[in-house]
Structures are given as structure tokens and as C-alpha cells.
Amino acid sequence: MVDSIRLSKRVAEVLACSRSVAEQYIEGGWISVDGKVIEEAGHRVDPQQQVVLAPDATLVAIAPVTILLHKPAGMEADAVLQCITPENLYADDRSGIRFLKKHTTDLKATDQLETMASGLLVLTQDWHVARKLVDDAASIEQEYIAEVSGELVVGGLVLLNHGLSMNRKALAPVKVSWQNETRLRFAGKGIQRGQIAYMCEQVGLTLVGLKRIRMARMPMAALPVGQWRYLKGYERF
8 A cells, every 4th residue: 555654653643642542542443444443553544544533432441351152062272262253242242342353362261162062161351250260260160061872870870970080080079960861961160171071981871962051150041152242240250
């Protein structure tokens, strides 16, 4: 683009402000170029393009966000962030948060579901949430629905609830109950990746499908597969 300059420089000139303030406006989603919102300070613009500051613009710092995603079964861990787009935002999201590209920067999953599993995945920029779900993971109860096949051995349900070991260590008690003829509900603390499949194998069952439906006090509820929403300000794990 002939004679083009960085958007941050152009905004600084138009608003008579510093480059850092210009970048804050841009990253906050308050600057449009020819009617299109641009959130990259390095975007190139030419002199003829119209650069406009939104009338409700503010320099309030962008708060870290936490995102709840309904991960599809079969999705690899490195593909998860590709779901966090405006198109996949849950239509019934009631957080009041405007989507910004800045919300995907340094966004980390608090843990990873198995590739074959679906269900609730938490991604966050907030160190408070990360500390609770990562550092205190052993004390966080998770709830899963497991689709199984095979025939449960005699006394198998008792063993699932309490009585199995993994890697030569006794597993913590897990609340396990039948939901129907092929589905088991697992609820327990410190559940490890691969643990539910292993537990099922030990009692004659094969894990066919796995869905996490809750982490601590946060249920996945009606969030559709492949869609996400923001954690609301009053919600707590």
C-alpha cells in the first residue's frame, strides 16, 4: 500500500494522543477504518482512508476473561483456540462482554480433555481462575457422563465407587451411578486423563464416549457443541 502508515500512528495523529493511548483504543475495538473495526495496531492505512473513534470509546483496561467451551469429541488440544471466534459465540451469552481479539491472547486451558472426549473446557486469562482450577485441581470435583459397552462384573459398581488402584496408587473415592443401560455418571475430585477409561476396563466395560458436564460449581448446561461463552462476573467455580 503506497504511503501507508501504521494504524496506531494514524490514530495518534487524528486524536492528538500518544502512540500508547492510540494502541489502547485500537485493541479495545474502538477504532474503525472505512467503517470496519480494526483491532491490530500494526494494520496499514493510507491517507484516504477514514479513521474514526467510536463515540462510546473508553480507555478502561481490558479485563482478563474466562471462557467456557463445549469441546467437540475428536478435537485435538492444539485446535481448541480455533473455536474461539465471534461466529462460535453462544447466541444466549449474557455476560455483556464485547468480543475482542485481545481476549484470545494468552488464553490457556486450565486442563485438557482427552481427544476422544467432549464437554466443558475452561480457558482463562485470569490468574485467580487458573490458580483455583490448576493449582488446586486435586480438590476440584468434576462430573462426567460415560457411554459404555460390555457387561459389568459382579460387584463392579462398588469397585468403581471405591476400590480401584491406578499406577499402583489407590484412587480417591468416585461417585459412580447408572444413568441408563449404557451410561454411567462419574463425579469425583482429581480425576486424571485416562482414569475413567481405565476404571471401566477394570470392571469389564469399554468406554465408548465421554463428556464432562461440570467443573466444581460450573455446569456446561445448554451450551451447544463447538460453541463458547464468557464466564459472567458473578459466576464462581
